Amino acid sequence: MPTGKVKTGIIGSQFEADIHAASFQMMPEEAEVVAVASPTPGHAEELARRYGIPRVFHDYREMLRESDIEMVTIAAPNALHRRMTCDAARAGKHVVCEKPLAMTLDEADEMIAVCRRQGVLLLYAEELFFTPKYVKAKQMADQGAFGKVHLVKQSEKHFGPHSQWFWDPERSGGGVWMDMGCHGVAFCYWFLGRPAIESVYCHMGTYVHRGKTVLEDEAVGILEFANGAVGMVENSWARRGGMDDRIEVYGEGGVTYGNLHMGNALPTYSETGYGYAVEKAPSTAGWSYPVFEELWNYGFPQEMRHFARCVRGKESPQATGEDGRAVLEAICAGYAAAGRGSKVALPFRPAGMSKPFDLWGGGPRR
Numbered sequence: 001m002p003t004g005k006v007k008t009g010i011i012g013s014q015f016e017a018d019i020h021a022a023s024f025q026m027m028p029e030e031a032e033v034v035a036v037a038s039p040t041p042g043h044a045e046e047l048a049r050r051y052g053i054p055r056v057f058h059d060y061r062e063m064l065r066e067s068d069i070e071m072v073t074i075a076a077p078n079a080l081h082r083r084m085t086c087d088a089a090r091a092g093k094h095v096v097c098e099k100p101l102a103m104t105l106d107e108a109d110e111m112i113a114v115c116r117r118q119g120v121l122l123l124y125a126e127e128l129f130f131t132p133k134y135v136k137a138k139q140m141a142d143q144g145a146f147g148k149v150h151l152v153k154q155s156e157k158h159f160g161p162h163s164q165w166f167w168d169p170e171r172s173g174g175g176v177w178m179d180m181g182c183h184g185v186a187f188c189y190w191f192l193g194r195p196a197i198e199s200v201y202c203h204m205g206t207y208v209h210r211g212k213t214v215l216e217d218e219a220v221g222i223l224e225f226a227n228g229a230v231g232m233v234e235n236s237w238a239r240r241g242g243m244d245d246r247i248e249v250y251g252e253g254g255v256t257y258g259n260l261h262m263g264n265a266l267p268t269y270s271e272t273g274y275g276y277a278v279e280k281a282p283s284t285a286g287w288s289y290p291v292f293e294e295l296w297n298y299g300f301p302q303e304m305r306h307f308a309r310c311v312r313g314k315e316s317p318q319a320t321g322e323d324g325r326a327v328l329e330a331i332c333a334g335y336a337a338a339g340r341g342s343k344v345a346l347p348f349r350p351a352g353m354s355k356p357f358d359l360w361g362g363g364p365r366r
Contacts, residue, residue, distance in 0.1 A: 001312065001313055002070065002312075003312075005028075005029075005030060005031050005032045005308075006030060006031040006032075006070050006071050006308040006311045006312065007031075007032060007034045007068050007069050007070050007071075008024065008031050008032065008033050008034065008035075008069065008070070008071045008072065008073065008308070009033070009034065009035040009036065009037065009055075009060075009063045009064075009066065009069045009071075009072045009073075009093075010033055010035070010036045010037070010047075010053075010072070010073050010075060011036075011037050011038075011060045011063070011072055011073065011074045011075065011076050011084055011088075012036075012037075012038060012073075012074065012075030012076045013036060013038035013040065013043035013044045013046070013047045014038075014043065014075070014162070014163055015162045015163060016075035016098055017036065017038075017047060017073075017075040018047060018050075019075075019295060019300050020033075020073045020075055020096075020300075020304065021033055021036070021047060021050070021051040021053065022051070022295055022300075023295055023300040023301040023303070023304045024301075024304050025051060026295065026296065026301040027301040027302070027304065027305040029305075030305050030308035030309055030312070031071070031304065031305070031307075031308035033051065033053050034053065034054055034055060034066075034068070034069065035053065035054070035055035035056070035057060035063050035066060035069060036048055036053050036055070036056060036057070036063075037056075037057040037058070037059065037060035037062070037063040038057075038058065039058050039059065041058075044056045044057065044058065060072075060084060060087070061087060064087060064088055064091040064093060065091070069093060070093065070094060070311060071093060071094040071095070071096065071307070071308065071311050072084075072088045072093045072094075072095060072096070073096040073097075073098075073125070073304075074088075074095065074096065074097045074098055075098050076098075077163075077165045077171040077172065078100060078102070078103055078171065078172050078173050078178070079103055079170065079171045079172070079173065081097055081098070081100075081101065081102050081103070081107070081111070082102050082103070082107040082108075082110060082111055084097075085097055085111045085114070085115070085122065086110065086111060086114045088120075089111075089114045089115045089117075089118040089120050089122070090114065090118060092118065092120065093120060094120045094121040094123070094307075094310075094311050095115060095120065095121065095122050095123065096123045096125050096304075096307050097111070097122065097123070097124060097125060097321070097324065098125045099124065099125060099126055099182045099183065099186070099324065099327070100173070100178055100179075100182045100324065100327065100328055100331060101124060101321060101324030101325060101327070101328050102324075102325075102328060103173045103354070103355050103356070104332075104353055104354065104355070104356075105325065105328060105329060105332065105349055105350075108321070108324065108325040108328050109325070111321060112321040112322065112325065115321060121307075121310055121311065121317060121320075122320065122321035123307045123310065123317055123319060123320065123321075124319040124320055124321055124323050124324035125303065125307075125319070126182075126183070126186045126190075126303075126319045126323065126324075126327075127298050127299040127300050127303050128154075128183055128186060128187045128190070128299065129186070129187075129190050129299070129303070129318055129319050130299030130300075130302040130303040130306065130318075131260065131297070131298060131299035132296070132297065132299065132302075133258045133260060133263065133297070134187065134191075134247060134258060134260075134299075135299075137191070137247065137249055137256050137258055138190070138191050140256065141191065141249060141251070141256075144253075145251075145253075145254050145256075146249060146250070146251025146252075146253055146254035146255065146256065147251040147252035147253025147254060148251055148252050148253075149191075149192065149229055149249060149250065149251040150228065150229050150230065150250060150251065150252065151229065151230050151231075151232070151248075151249075151250040152187070152188045152191050152192060152229065152230075152231050152232070152247070152248070152249050152250075153231070153232040153233075153234070153247060153248040153249075154183065154184040154187040154188060154231075154232075154233055154234075154246075154247050155184065155233070155234035155235065155244070155245070155246055155247075156180045156183055156184065156234075156235055156236075156243075156244070156245045157180075157234070157235065157236035157238075157239035157243075157244045157245075158236070158237065158239055158242060158243045158244065158279070158280035159237065159238065159239060159240050159241075159242075159280060159282070160209065160217070160237040160238075160280075161179065161237070166179060167209075167212055167213040167215060168213075169213075169214060169215055169355060169357045170355070172215070173355040173356050173357060174215060174216070174331070174335065174355065174356045174357040175204075175206070175213065175215030175216035175217060175219070175237065175357065176204075176215075176216055176217055176218065176219050176235045176236060176237045177202065177204055177216055177219035177221065177235060177331060177334055177335065177338075177356075178331060178356055178357065179235075179237075180235040180237075181202075181219055181221060181233055181235050181331055181334060182327050182328070182331055184221070184231070184233030184234070184235065185197075185221070185223065185231070185233060185327045185330045185331060185334075186323065186327045187247065188223055188225075188231030188232075188233065189223075189225075189231070189323075189326060189327065189330075190323075191247075191249070192225055192227060192229050192231070193227075194323075194326075195225040195226045195227040195229070196225065196226040196346070197223055197224070197225060197226075197326070197329070197330050197333075197346050198224045198225060198226050198345065198346060199223070199224040199333075199343045199344060199345050199346060200221060200222070200223055200224075200330050200333035200334045200337055200343060200344055200346065200348075201221065201222045201334075201337045201342070201343035201344070202219060202220065202221040202222070202333075202334035202335070202337045202338045203219070203220050203338060204216040204218060204219040204220075204334075204335075204338045204360060205217075205218055206218075206362060207238055208237070208238035209237060209238065214362050215357060215362075216338075216357075216360070216362075217236065217237040217238045218235070218236050218237070218238055219233075219234075219235045219236075219334070219338075220232075220233070220234050220235075221233040221234075221235075221330075221334050222343070223330060224343075240282075241281065242277065242278045242279065242280045242281030242282070242288075242289075243261060243278055243279040243280045243281070244261065245259075245260040245261060246258060246259045246260060247260075260297065260298070261278060261289065261291055261297075262289065264291050264292060264293070264297050265278070265289035265290060265291050266289070266290050266291075266292075267287070267289055268284075268287070268288050268289065268290055269286065269287050269288075270284060270285060270286070270288070271285065272285065273285035274290075276290070277289060277290040277291070278290060278291045278294065279294065303319070306318060328356075329346060329347070329348055329349075330346070331356055332348060332350055332353070332356045332359060333346055333348040335356045335357060335358075335359035335360040336348065336350060336359040336360070338359075338360045339359050339360040339361065
């Protein structure tokens with residue numbers, strides 16, 4: 001097995017790719033980014049300048065030919081995840097794929113099978129498994145602090161994504177339930193110890209961004225698990241004021257609440273405003289809540305360090321392609337449930353679907 005830092009290439013050059021590059025630099029002892037690939041003129045060059053990345057490519061397949069690159073991270077539109085993952089695996093690269101894993105379960109199964117056949121890792125980039133505040137909550141739960149946990153809630157809300165492709169159903173596969181519901185589903189599944197998900201119910205609608213997209217901008221989901229616990233997931237692309245991310249855990253013997261940002265924020269008032277406060281915040285004039293060490297508090301550097309250590313055989317993967325598939329199955333069931341107006345039992349494998357949004361399709365609001 002090779003030694004030294006894991007040489008890494010990033011596919012993508014915008015918001016999430018920037019997070020990947022910054023995260024590797026924050027914890028540089030296990031990996032180094034040596035290349036970035038993006039087809040958009042100037043974007044890869046700009047990311048490379050910002051983080052001192054030595055090699056730039058405009059076709060990710062050319063980057064995959066670099067023999068020293070051992071791992072690639074995929075921060076590209078959802079519709080490209082399958083092809084990029086399979087291409088990388090066939091080139092002998094370990095793969096870190098951003099959420100959601102794929103557009104369909106058939107795609108997810110192919111990605112898992114190809115990576116397994118090629119003998120490379122398929123790692124699922126779900127940072128909530130590494131968020132320090134949420135990791136602490138799980139440690140307490142596993143130690144029995146709350147007794148038997150019967151309800152876990154996770155919510156993530158802001159006013160919508162940075163990149164335009166998120167708003168296009170053919171490139172994203174779905175709206176806020178696809179984009180952020182996958183975080184909540186993954187969190188509940190992981191927090192409870194990965195019990196089977198038995199059913200999903202979901203309500204969704206497009207309330208604020210109708211002039212911009214057909215995709216849903218509000219979603220609420222309820223998951224029933226085989227161990228008797230319930231997960232509740234709330235997501236919004238219609239919440240003004242920047243990012244809001246929080247959890248609640250209820251057990252027979254205790255409770256805990258976690259607000260990802262407010263415990264790490266400085267309540268601030270400014271007449272004139274200033275630079276940056278928090279992800280998705282449109283302004284810093286008036287009251288704002290600037291955070292410090294934002295990426296660390298989200299868990300991104302810890303996640304990327306862990307993935308690099310998995311490549312070296314130092315740790316066992318804590319977020320895998322199989323996790324991503326389990327989440328995607330629940331996401332698909334949620335869209336179907338919203339379309340039917342009733343909960344959907346799992347296992348669930350819809351036929352003839354090109355994207356999860358098709359199972360709801362902007363159906364009537366109830």
